[in-house]
Amino acid sequence: MNLERFKEKLVKFMSGRYGIDQLYYALLLLTMVLMLVNLKVDSLILMLLSNGVILLLILRSFSRNISRRAWENKKFLKIWYPIKRKARMLFRRIKEIKxxxxxxxxxxxxxxxxxxxxxxxxxxxxxxxxxxxxxxxx
Ligand SMILES: [Zn+2]
Known part of the structure:
Protein backbone atom coordinates (compact mmCIF):
# COMPACT_ATOMS: atom_id res chain seq x y z
CA MET A 1 0.00 0.00 0.00
CA ASN A 2 1.44 3.38 -0.89
CA LEU A 3 1.82 6.18 1.59
CA GLU A 4 -0.74 8.50 -0.04
CA ARG A 5 -3.49 5.93 0.21
CA PHE A 6 -2.58 5.15 3.81
CA LYS A 7 -2.72 8.86 4.65
CA GLU A 8 -6.10 9.13 2.93
CA LYS A 9 -7.48 6.20 4.92
CA LEU A 10 -6.14 7.64 8.16
CA VAL A 11 -7.75 11.03 7.50
CA LYS A 12 -11.05 9.25 6.71
CA PHE A 13 -10.79 7.20 9.90
CA MET A 14 -10.05 10.25 12.06
CA SER A 15 -12.77 12.47 10.61
CA GLY A 16 -15.49 13.09 13.17
CA ARG A 17 -13.22 11.90 15.94
CA TYR A 18 -11.91 14.08 18.72
CA GLY A 19 -8.11 13.87 18.30
CA ILE A 20 -5.46 15.34 20.53
CA ASP A 21 -5.74 18.15 23.10
CA GLN A 22 -3.87 19.47 26.15
CA LEU A 23 -5.43 16.81 28.38
CA TYR A 24 -4.04 14.16 26.02
CA TYR A 25 -0.50 15.47 26.52
CA ALA A 26 -1.03 15.75 30.28
CA LEU A 27 -2.21 12.12 30.45
CA LEU A 28 0.71 11.06 28.27
CA LEU A 29 3.13 12.78 30.65
CA LEU A 30 1.37 11.19 33.62
CA THR A 31 1.78 7.75 32.03
CA MET A 32 5.49 8.32 31.46
CA VAL A 33 5.95 9.44 35.07
CA LEU A 34 4.03 6.40 36.34
CA MET A 35 6.15 4.11 34.16
CA LEU A 36 9.40 5.71 35.33
CA VAL A 37 8.36 5.40 38.96
CA ASN A 38 7.34 1.82 38.30
CA LEU A 39 10.84 1.01 37.03
CA LYS A 40 11.98 1.63 40.61
CA VAL A 41 9.10 0.19 42.64
CA ASP A 42 7.89 -2.52 40.24
CA SER A 43 4.28 -2.59 41.40
CA LEU A 44 1.41 -4.34 39.62
CA ILE A 45 -1.03 -1.61 40.63
CA LEU A 46 1.13 1.12 39.06
CA MET A 47 1.51 -0.96 35.90
CA LEU A 48 -2.27 -1.43 35.63
CA LEU A 49 -2.83 2.24 36.38
CA SER A 50 -0.44 3.45 33.68
CA ASN A 51 -1.99 1.03 31.16
CA GLY A 52 -5.41 2.31 32.16
CA VAL A 53 -4.31 5.89 31.50
CA ILE A 54 -2.93 4.87 28.07
CA LEU A 55 -6.24 3.19 27.23
CA LEU A 56 -8.11 6.29 28.39
CA LEU A 57 -6.08 8.66 26.22
CA ILE A 58 -6.46 6.42 23.17
CA LEU A 59 -10.22 6.14 23.69
CA ARG A 60 -10.50 9.91 24.20
CA SER A 61 -8.64 10.74 20.99
CA PHE A 62 -10.79 8.31 18.93
CA SER A 63 -14.02 9.40 20.59
CA ARG A 64 -16.89 10.72 18.46
CA ASN A 65 -18.43 12.55 21.41
CA ILE A 66 -16.51 15.73 20.66
CA SER A 67 -18.48 18.12 22.88
CA ARG A 68 -17.99 15.88 25.93
CA ARG A 69 -14.22 15.55 25.30
CA ALA A 70 -13.90 19.32 24.77
CA TRP A 71 -15.74 19.85 28.06
CA GLU A 72 -13.29 17.52 29.86
CA ASN A 73 -10.36 19.41 28.38
CA LYS A 74 -11.87 22.73 29.45
CA LYS A 75 -12.25 21.44 33.03
CA PHE A 76 -8.64 20.28 32.96
CA LEU A 77 -7.35 23.64 31.68
CA LYS A 78 -9.29 25.47 34.39
CA ILE A 79 -7.16 23.61 36.95
CA TRP A 80 -3.94 23.53 34.91
CA TYR A 81 -3.56 27.21 33.90
CA PRO A 82 -3.32 28.62 37.46
CA ILE A 83 -0.72 25.94 38.31
CA LYS A 84 1.24 26.80 35.16
CA ARG A 85 1.10 30.52 35.98
CA LYS A 86 2.35 29.95 39.55
CA ALA A 87 5.17 27.66 38.36
CA ARG A 88 6.25 30.27 35.79
CA MET A 89 6.28 32.99 38.47
CA LEU A 90 8.33 30.75 40.76
CA PHE A 91 10.95 30.13 38.03
CA ARG A 92 11.08 33.86 37.32
CA ARG A 93 11.65 34.62 41.01
CA ILE A 94 14.49 32.12 41.16
CA LYS A 95 16.06 33.39 37.93
CA GLU A 96 15.94 37.03 39.00
CA ILE A 97 16.81 36.53 42.67
CA LYS A 98 19.93 38.70 42.42
ZN1 LIG B 1 -1.47 48.54 45.43
Missing amino acids: VHRYRKCPNCKKTLQLPVKRGKNTVKCPRCQEKFEVRVIL
Whole structure:
Protein backbone atom coordinates (compact mmCIF):
# COMPACT_ATOMS: atom_id res chain seq x y z
CA MET A 1 0.00 0.00 0.00
CA ASN A 2 1.44 3.38 -0.89
CA LEU A 3 1.82 6.18 1.59
CA GLU A 4 -0.74 8.50 -0.04
CA ARG A 5 -3.49 5.93 0.21
CA PHE A 6 -2.58 5.15 3.81
CA LYS A 7 -2.72 8.86 4.65
CA GLU A 8 -6.10 9.13 2.93
CA LYS A 9 -7.48 6.20 4.92
CA LEU A 10 -6.14 7.64 8.16
CA VAL A 11 -7.75 11.03 7.50
CA LYS A 12 -11.05 9.25 6.71
CA PHE A 13 -10.79 7.20 9.90
CA MET A 14 -10.05 10.25 12.06
CA SER A 15 -12.77 12.47 10.61
CA GLY A 16 -15.49 13.09 13.17
CA ARG A 17 -13.22 11.90 15.94
CA TYR A 18 -11.91 14.08 18.72
CA GLY A 19 -8.11 13.87 18.30
CA ILE A 20 -5.46 15.34 20.53
CA ASP A 21 -5.74 18.15 23.10
CA GLN A 22 -3.87 19.47 26.15
CA LEU A 23 -5.43 16.81 28.38
CA TYR A 24 -4.04 14.16 26.02
CA TYR A 25 -0.50 15.47 26.52
CA ALA A 26 -1.03 15.75 30.28
CA LEU A 27 -2.21 12.12 30.45
CA LEU A 28 0.71 11.06 28.27
CA LEU A 29 3.13 12.78 30.65
CA LEU A 30 1.37 11.19 33.62
CA THR A 31 1.78 7.75 32.03
CA MET A 32 5.49 8.32 31.46
CA VAL A 33 5.95 9.44 35.07
CA LEU A 34 4.03 6.40 36.34
CA MET A 35 6.15 4.11 34.16
CA LEU A 36 9.40 5.71 35.33
CA VAL A 37 8.36 5.40 38.96
CA ASN A 38 7.34 1.82 38.30
CA LEU A 39 10.84 1.01 37.03
CA LYS A 40 11.98 1.63 40.61
CA VAL A 41 9.10 0.19 42.64
CA ASP A 42 7.89 -2.52 40.24
CA SER A 43 4.28 -2.59 41.40
CA LEU A 44 1.41 -4.34 39.62
CA ILE A 45 -1.03 -1.61 40.63
CA LEU A 46 1.13 1.12 39.06
CA MET A 47 1.51 -0.96 35.90
CA LEU A 48 -2.27 -1.43 35.63
CA LEU A 49 -2.83 2.24 36.38
CA SER A 50 -0.44 3.45 33.68
CA ASN A 51 -1.99 1.03 31.16
CA GLY A 52 -5.41 2.31 32.16
CA VAL A 53 -4.31 5.89 31.50
CA ILE A 54 -2.93 4.87 28.07
CA LEU A 55 -6.24 3.19 27.23
CA LEU A 56 -8.11 6.29 28.39
CA LEU A 57 -6.08 8.66 26.22
CA ILE A 58 -6.46 6.42 23.17
CA LEU A 59 -10.22 6.14 23.69
CA ARG A 60 -10.50 9.91 24.20
CA SER A 61 -8.64 10.74 20.99
CA PHE A 62 -10.79 8.31 18.93
CA SER A 63 -14.02 9.40 20.59
CA ARG A 64 -16.89 10.72 18.46
CA ASN A 65 -18.43 12.55 21.41
CA ILE A 66 -16.51 15.73 20.66
CA SER A 67 -18.48 18.12 22.88
CA ARG A 68 -17.99 15.88 25.93
CA ARG A 69 -14.22 15.55 25.30
CA ALA A 70 -13.90 19.32 24.77
CA TRP A 71 -15.74 19.85 28.06
CA GLU A 72 -13.29 17.52 29.86
CA ASN A 73 -10.36 19.41 28.38
CA LYS A 74 -11.87 22.73 29.45
CA LYS A 75 -12.25 21.44 33.03
CA PHE A 76 -8.64 20.28 32.96
CA LEU A 77 -7.35 23.64 31.68
CA LYS A 78 -9.29 25.47 34.39
CA ILE A 79 -7.16 23.61 36.95
CA TRP A 80 -3.94 23.53 34.91
CA TYR A 81 -3.56 27.21 33.90
CA PRO A 82 -3.32 28.62 37.46
CA ILE A 83 -0.72 25.94 38.31
CA LYS A 84 1.24 26.80 35.16
CA ARG A 85 1.10 30.52 35.98
CA LYS A 86 2.35 29.95 39.55
CA ALA A 87 5.17 27.66 38.36
CA ARG A 88 6.25 30.27 35.79
CA MET A 89 6.28 32.99 38.47
CA LEU A 90 8.33 30.75 40.76
CA PHE A 91 10.95 30.13 38.03
CA ARG A 92 11.08 33.86 37.32
CA ARG A 93 11.65 34.62 41.01
CA ILE A 94 14.49 32.12 41.16
CA LYS A 95 16.06 33.39 37.93
CA GLU A 96 15.94 37.03 39.00
CA ILE A 97 16.81 36.53 42.67
CA LYS A 98 19.93 38.70 42.42
CA VAL A 99 18.22 41.71 40.83
CA HIS A 100 14.51 41.63 41.71
CA ARG A 101 12.16 40.75 44.51
CA TYR A 102 8.44 40.28 44.02
CA ARG A 103 6.01 41.47 46.66
CA LYS A 104 2.25 41.72 46.71
CA CYS A 105 0.70 45.07 47.55
CA PRO A 106 -1.35 44.53 50.74
CA ASN A 107 -4.01 46.94 49.50
CA CYS A 108 -4.71 46.07 45.83
CA LYS A 109 -2.96 42.65 45.70
CA LYS A 110 -0.90 43.58 42.64
CA THR A 111 2.48 41.84 42.48
CA LEU A 112 5.28 44.39 42.30
CA GLN A 113 8.74 43.86 40.90
CA LEU A 114 11.22 45.59 43.21
CA PRO A 115 14.96 46.13 42.96
CA VAL A 116 16.94 44.32 45.65
CA LYS A 117 17.63 46.71 48.52
CA ARG A 118 18.69 44.97 51.68
CA GLY A 119 16.99 45.87 54.96
CA LYS A 120 13.68 47.61 55.57
CA ASN A 121 12.32 49.75 52.77
CA THR A 122 9.14 51.67 52.19
CA VAL A 123 7.51 50.96 48.86
CA LYS A 124 4.79 52.93 47.14
CA CYS A 125 2.46 50.88 44.97
CA PRO A 126 2.24 52.42 41.49
CA ARG A 127 -1.33 51.22 41.03
CA CYS A 128 -3.08 52.30 44.23
CA GLN A 129 -0.43 54.66 45.74
CA GLU A 130 -0.52 52.69 49.03
CA LYS A 131 2.76 52.80 51.00
CA PHE A 132 3.96 49.66 52.77
CA GLU A 133 7.13 48.23 54.27
CA VAL A 134 9.22 45.59 52.57
CA ARG A 135 12.02 43.70 54.26
CA VAL A 136 14.75 42.07 52.21
CA ILE A 137 16.98 39.88 54.35
CA LEU A 138 19.20 38.11 51.84
ZN1 LIG B 1 -1.47 48.54 45.43
